Amino acid sequence: MNINVSQNVSLKEYSTYRVGGPARFFAEAKSWEAFLGLREFAKHQKVPFLVLGGGSNILFADDGYPGLVILNRMEKVIIQGSIVTAESAVSTAKMVLLAARHNLGGISGLASVPGSIGGAVYGNAGVPEVYVKDVFLNATILPANSNKPLIVGSDYANFGYRDSHFKKTKDIILAASFQLKKMPAPLIQKEIAMHAKARALKQPVGLTCGSFFKNPGTFPSAGWLIEQCGCKGMREGGAQISEKHANWIMNNGKATASDIINLALKVHKMVKEKHNVDLEPEVQIIPENPFRKI
Numbered sequence: 001m002n003i004n005v006s007q008n009v010s011l012k013e014y015s016t017y018r019v020g021g022p023a024r025f026f027a028e029a030k031s032w033e034a035f036l037g038l039r040e041f042a043k044h045q046k047v048p049f050l051v052l053g054g055g056s057n058i059l060f061a062d063d064g065y066p067g068l069v070i071l072n073r074m075e076k077v078i079i080q081g082s083i084v085t086a087e088s089a090v091s092t093a094k095m096v097l098l099a100a101r102h103n104l105g106g107i108s109g110l111a112s113v114p115g116s117i118g119g120a121v122y123g124n125a126g127v128p129e130v131y132v133k134d135v136f137l138n139a140t141i142l143p144a145n146s147n148k149p150l151i152v153g154s155d156y157a158n159f160g161y162r163d164s165h166f167k168k169t170k171d172i173i174l175a176a177s178f179q180l181k182k183m184p185a186p187l188i189q190k191e192i193a194m195h196a197k198a199r200a201l202k203q204p205v206g207l208t209c210g211s212f213f214k215n216p217g218t219f220p221s222a223g224w225l226i227e228q229c230g231c232k233g234m235r236e237g238g239a240q241i242s243e244k245h246a247n248w249i250m251n252n253g254k255a256t257a258s259d260i261i262n263l264a265l266k267v268h269k270m271v272k273e274k275h276n277v278d279l280e281p282e283v284q285i286i287p288e289n290p291f292r293k294i
């Protein structure tokens, strides 16, 4: 297979935070064979690889990524009865809207979650009304230890809050199937609009990856703990804690990855001191999560 790998590609435009340095190697994959070839390339170069979806939950460091970033471009959707199968680069919102046109719903809340199906399965994305795990049937993966695609179910995925077994492996998620509900399209559209409206009321708009930290339990939320420390509005360079939602760190357009990370580290320390809670980032910090060392 012919693979096309570029070098020193800036990762800024590939993350919704719009920060980060270059990838040493960068390529796109439109098929599982391309993923396989690229994984072999990384192995041959003795560098790590990373699959990138919509970049809405990833923060690249200012030094960039010392390996191969593979931008996922597998974008087909198949609908059979009430089962929707989407390749992993399909945007979650697009899948919800496409399913709605076929009178298939039960996932309206996911229409407001940015990013790809691959990223959504990886992190069990969702809103309080519906998580990926609630409708997940199976995923086709390129397992870390095999060169052939494999179909795996919920037992393997082992979903948890913002978590799945895929976070512990280097499996590449190629596609996923979801069991949806027959529902009239206008009703689904109404639900989608309702979710979008509720979100607009409580969430800020700008350069961000959404919630920075995971909620430590059902209550209190990370946002509440941070707000109690008086962090709203706090700044570090071009990064700022949103005035609207304390768990959202925004890039005002001039932030570096270090600004965002340093601000998050400050918040982490303040929450630890005031509430004795160790917040864990939800955003994937690449290449190294500085919170693991704390």
Ligand SMILES: Cc1cc2nc3c(=O)[nH]c(=O)nc-3n(C[C@H](O)[C@H](O)[C@H](O)COP(=O)(O)OP(=O)(O)OC[C@H]3O[C@@H](n4cnc5c(N)ncnc54)[C@H](O)[C@@H]3O)c2cc1C
Binding pocket: 016, 050, 051, 052, 053, 054, 055, 056, 057, 058, 072, 088, 112, 113, 114, 115, 116, 117, 118, 119, 120, 121, 122, 123, 124, 125, 126, 127, 166, 171, 172, 173, 174, 208, 209, 210, 211, 284
């Ligand atoms: C404004 C905003 C609001 C948000 N609101 C929510 C919300 O309500 N609920 C929620 O759950 N999340 C929310 N998020 C976070 C984000 O949208 C989700 O985590 C999303 O599912 C990430 O998908 P992605 O394709 O952008 O993943 P990326 O950011 O591209 O990647 C995230 C991680 O997934 C891995 N990954 C991606 N694709 C694959 C694949 N095919 N195979 C293997 N690994 C893969 C990457 O390597 C990386 O480690 C929000 C983000 C933003 C910017």
